[in-house]
Amino acid sequence: MKSYIVALVLTIFIYSFGANAADDSNLGASFIFGDSLVDAGNNNYLSTLSRANIKPNGIDFKASGGNPTGRFTNGRTIGDIVGEELGIPNYAVPFLAPNATGKTILYGVNYASGGGGIMNATGRIFVNRLGMDVQVDYFNITRRQFDQLLGASQARDYIMKKSIFSITIGANDFLNNYLLPVLSVGARISESPDAFVDDMLSHLRNQLTRMYQLDARKFVIGNVGPIGCIPYQKTINQLDENECVSLANQLATQYNGKLKDLLAQLNDNLPGATFILANVYDLVMELIRNYNKYGFITASRACCGNGGQFAGIIPCGPTSSMCQDRAKHVFWDPYHPSEAANIIIAKQLLDGGKQYISPMNLRQLRDL
Numbered sequence: 001m002k003s004y005i006v007a008l009v010l011t012i013f014i015y016s017f018g019a020n021a022a023d024d025s026n027l028g029a030s031f032i033f034g035d036s037l038v039d040a041g042n043n044n045y046l047s048t049l050s051r052a053n054i055k056p057n058g059i060d061f062k063a064s065g066g067n068p069t070g071r072f073t074n075g076r077t078i079g080d081i082v083g084e085e086l087g088i089p090n091y092a093v094p095f096l097a098p099n100a101t102g103k104t105i106l107y108g109v110n111y112a113s114g115g116g117g118i119m120n121a122t123g124r125i126f127v128n129r130l131g132m133d134v135q136v137d138y139f140n141i142t143r144r145q146f147d148q149l150l151g152a153s154q155a156r157d158y159i160m161k162k163s164i165f166s167i168t169i170g171a172n173d174f175l176n177n178y179l180l181p182v183l184s185v186g187a188r189i190s191e192s193p194d195a196f197v198d199d200m201l202s203h204l205r206n207q208l209t210r211m212y213q214l215d216a217r218k219f220v221i222g223n224v225g226p227i228g229c230i231p232y233q234k235t236i237n238q239l240d241e242n243e244c245v246s247l248a249n250q251l252a253t254q255y256n257g258k259l260k261d262l263l264a265q266l267n268d269n270l271p272g273a274t275f276i277l278a279n280v281y282d283l284v285m286e287l288i289r290n291y292n293k294y295g296f297i298t299a300s301r302a303c304c305g306n307g308g309q310f311a312g313i314i315p316c317g318p319t320s321s322m323c324q325d326r327a328k329h330v331f332w333d334p335y336h337p338s339e340a341a342n343i344i345i346a347k348q349l350l351d352g353g354k355q356y357i358s359p360m361n362l363r364q365l366r367d368l
């Protein structure tokens with residue numbers, strides 16, 4: 001009798017979860033791939049030099065009471081904010097976290113890893129990180145867990161219609177691979193910028209196609225931001241307040257142009273799939289150029305960090321100096337935007353026009 005009741009309650013619970021997920025207009029799951037811009041704690045479980053689970057990271061993250069979580073910012077990432085706005089009750093759990101099991105994963109999983117890139121060799125300076133190839137391998141594991149949780153047919157439907165796949169990757173392929181002074185000398189001598197960018201895009205094409213084979217249909221891919229304007233690059237190149245490193249921005253621009261073409265091709269060639277381009281480059285550039293219009297007092301100086309004219313050399317940690325007003329800095333640390341900047345960027349991705357998110361915005365993608 002007891003086990004009958006348990007089974008009945010369980011059935012009702014599973015049924016109502018499934019029904020909710022299928023009926024309401026909320027997004028079911030958010031699957032997040034990428035680098036430190038959206039890592040929510042995977043690197044906490046790796047032996048890596050790329051870590052953010054140290055104070056004062058997370059100081060404005062309400063869900064942890066201001067404690068560090070492994071997010072490389074003071075509050076929420078763009079992935080967190082977008083998930084919340086699209087109606088997901090939990091932040092997508094880090095794939096490597098012990099609680100990434102059972103029904104929790106039905107809200108989505110985060111595979112992103114600080115230091116990771118499209119290319120496997122990217123980020124080896126950090127010893128360990130999850131590159132995109134490995135992140136897709138991990139999604140393959142999650143995909144089979146969904147079959148077990150929902151049954152093959154409902155799982156397929158849920159992944160295809162109720163899930164969004166976001167990919168925020170590419171900056172490290174330049175910053176922590178191609179542009180690294182020591183490690184990449186070989187690559188830079190043997191590969192022109194054009195050849196390196198083409199190599200990146202052919203790997204990305206393969207990674208996105210594998211996700212499609214695993215039933216992903218609603219994709220949003222961020223282009224590479226103005227990496228020549230981050231406090232780290234401005235500091236090591238000893239630039240002035242209003243200057244950016246042109247080689248770094250040129251590489252990003254070159255990649256971004258070809259990324260746009262790749263996504264147009266994939267939209268044509270993979271039936272039933274929608275690939276959306278998030279124009280992170282122009283969005284962040286707008287914040288950098290017109291920071292005062294958005295209530296910031298600086299777009300060149302890191303809030304948390306040390307070294308040089310923009311606090312841009314030593315990453316944010318317990319001994320760093322921290323700014324007075326965290327919401328008035330575009331950059332939290334030498335590499336990453338503040339939560340205040342992330343909120344503005346996320347808002348444009350959710351509801352903005354084609355200049356920043358095309359061919360449709362994320363709310364339209366969810367409702368497809």
Ligand SMILES: *[C@@H]1O[C@H](CO)[C@@H](O)[C@H](O)[C@H]1NC(C)=O
Binds near residue numbers: 041069094100
């Ligand atoms: C899972 O664990 C992480 C810590 O690794 C925590 O931040 C998160 O809130 C937990 N999520 C859920 C849904 O339990």
Ligand SMILES: *[C@@H]1O[C@H](CO)[C@@H](O)[C@H](O)[C@H]1NC(C)=O
Binds near residue numbers: 120131133134
């Ligand atoms: C990338 O590295 C992982 C191990 O980190 C390995 O399993 C995978 O085969 C590599 N991929 C390529 C294309 O070399």
Ligand SMILES: *[C@@H]1O[C@H](CO)[C@@H](O)[C@H](O)[C@H]1NC(C)=O
Binds near residue numbers: 140210213214
């Ligand atoms: C997923 O994993 C299965 C089993 O290891 C493998 O046969 C399949 O090729 C993988 N699919 C992708 C797209 O990686």
